[in-house]
Amino acid sequence: MDWLRARASSFVYAARGLVVLARQPNAQIHLAATFVVVFAGLALGVGARDWIVLVFAIALVLAAEAINTALERVVDLASPDWSPLARDAKDVAAAGVLICAIGAAVIGCVVFWPYLFG
Numbered sequence: 561m562d563w564l565r566a567r568a569s570s571f572v573y574a575a576r577g578l579v580v581l582a583r584q585p586n587a588q589i590h591l592a593a594t595f596v597v598v599f600a601g602l603a604l605g606v607g608a609r610d611w612i613v614l615v616f617a618i619a620l621v622l623a624a625e626a627i628n629t630a631l632e633r634v635v636d637l638a639s640p641d642w643s644p645l646a647r648d649a650k651d652v653a654a655a656g657v658l659i660c661a662i663g664a665a666v667i668g669c670v671v672f673w674p675y676l677f678g
């Protein structure tokens with residue numbers, strides 16, 4: 561029973577993390593892009609295999625943003641004062657999000673192209 565309660569608590573903590581993430585301006589941009597992609601996918605009748613690719617790309621970007629947000633919090637906690645290491649840590653984490661976002665944008669173009677112009 562304790563085991564079950566501990567597992568249920570983990571989901572509650574993760575749900576709280578989603579709320580924290582949803583309050584971040586950059587995450588809100590990614591969420592807005594997610595709604596646009598899902599709406600376009602439904603409107604254009606995207607097939608099951610293409611949905612798998614789109615969902616993977618969306619999850620990759622949102623997960624990268626979540627890790628970036630967590631890292632920013634930890635850096636602020638560990639190094640509230642200016643430090644070159646703190647700057648590198650935040651900038652490299654942000655670069656990780658950028659890489660995922662560019663990859664997702666390319667995936668979106670490749671998936672939607674045939675539905676729009678094929």
Ligand SMILES: Nc1ncnc2c1ncn2[C@@H]1O[C@H](COP(=O)(O)OP(=O)(O)OP(=O)(O)O)[C@@H](O)[C@H]1O
Pocket residue numbers: 584585586632639640641642643644646647648650651654
């Ligand atoms: N403690 C620090 N030491 C050195 N540079 C920092 C430090 N904190 C932030 N920076 C620099 O400022 C930039 C912006 O940091 P900030 O914490 O405001 O994140 P952000 O990119 O605005 O993210 P968000 O808007 O999601 O909060 C970082 O990418 C980094 O280059």
